[in-house]
Amino acid sequence: MAFVNRISTELFTPDKKETPGEVLFFRVFEAFIIAYVIKLSWQWGTYMVRNSEVVLPLGVANYIDISFMFSHSLSLINAGIITGIILLSFFRWGSKWQYFITVLLFHLQFVARFSQGEIPHSANLIGMSLLCISLGFILFDSTVKRRRFILGSIIFFIGLGYIMAACTKLIGTGINWSDGHHLWLWIAEKKTDILSRSGTYNYNWLQQWALYSWSAATALLTLGWLTELSGFLFWWRRLRPYIATGLIIMHVGITLSMNIRFDAFIFELILLGYPWATLIDNYISYIPTGNVFQPTNSSTP
């Protein structure tokens, strides 16, 4: 029980008064998520017109024939509806259920776009964040509690995601997962992908180093796995900046070694991993006219 108390305090910070910096930071974070949802909705919607066949049904597409989304510009209409509803929600026009409706429509957009066999994870964190925002709006009337719940739950699922990724490697392969030969095989796979995309391919310095030395390749995989395993430490406020830095370095390493980009993950780690709200508060305290941004409900939750 003490552990649960501790984790809850670390995630939801009920022990602290809300500051103007937190209020402003939350709006910036919310705007970031909304901008990404709109970007992805249109990106997926415009690509989908090429699809005609469902290769691998995902999510709700296991129960309905998602190919209806490929015709009559439905994917573009869905992107338009998502954009409209989410902007209304951001400006607080309408119902508290609007964000949840966008979660459902965004899920539909994802499963239709990726019914071609790929299961990318680069947008998962954006999807989880939108879900947590929607539940915060439905379940909490107090703006302070709503903000605290949303950010705390997203931080929880970030930590959970990384530790699950580390565990699936142990379950899927075992203790020899970090054998450098495995990295050689993945580099060859990604080389083929890039060759297919752009017609040519050159190894970068990190890939050359990993391919030259089995020990280096093994060390890279081991470091990556240990960083993922430490992901649950993101739940602790004091450790968060250090863990975020480690995870960002790991993602940059994955991009360099395997050409897989996790931009949305990196941006969210930058936003949630560092004490931006405190920095904003410190800045505001230097403004001679006093606090500009007043929290709407300045109290401890």
Place this chain on the structure above:
Amino acid sequence: MNKFARKSFKILMAIFLVYGVLVATHKGEFWPFSIYPMFSQAGNSWTRALVRDVSSTPDDLIWKTVDLKTLAGSPVQLANTGVSQIDFSNYISKTERWNANRKQGLIKMFNPANIGQSCWIIYKISGRLSHQDSVIIKAVPFLLISTDTVQTNPNLPETDYSI
């Protein structure tokens, strides 16, 4: 525990429960819920796909199994066609039955205007670790496409296409 923190934790556990049930019943993926299984099965062989323009390549060279250095024809850059190479690879490797719809779907994916008067060969590229711990890559010509036809490799058994 603070009342707000208790309520928040209970909601978190409820989401976690739904998360667990959905991923457990959907092979680890029910977006945005996931067990993040990428790269979990290390050392397994892989299959990707790649396109080459063989409009001016002699017929006897088109259907030869080769490696990445001796591919027939000239490269077709998927980036120029707007097709995601991951989608394309999955379409080729995960399609079990190459019926008329799947073949037409492939032409639609590329957009016939991009193919034009050309003939494109689609290679299935597979990679695996050898017993000597090196990576072996093999490129098998799988389909020959033009704007209106999709031809299968005559040297491969029909079972490879489940026709």
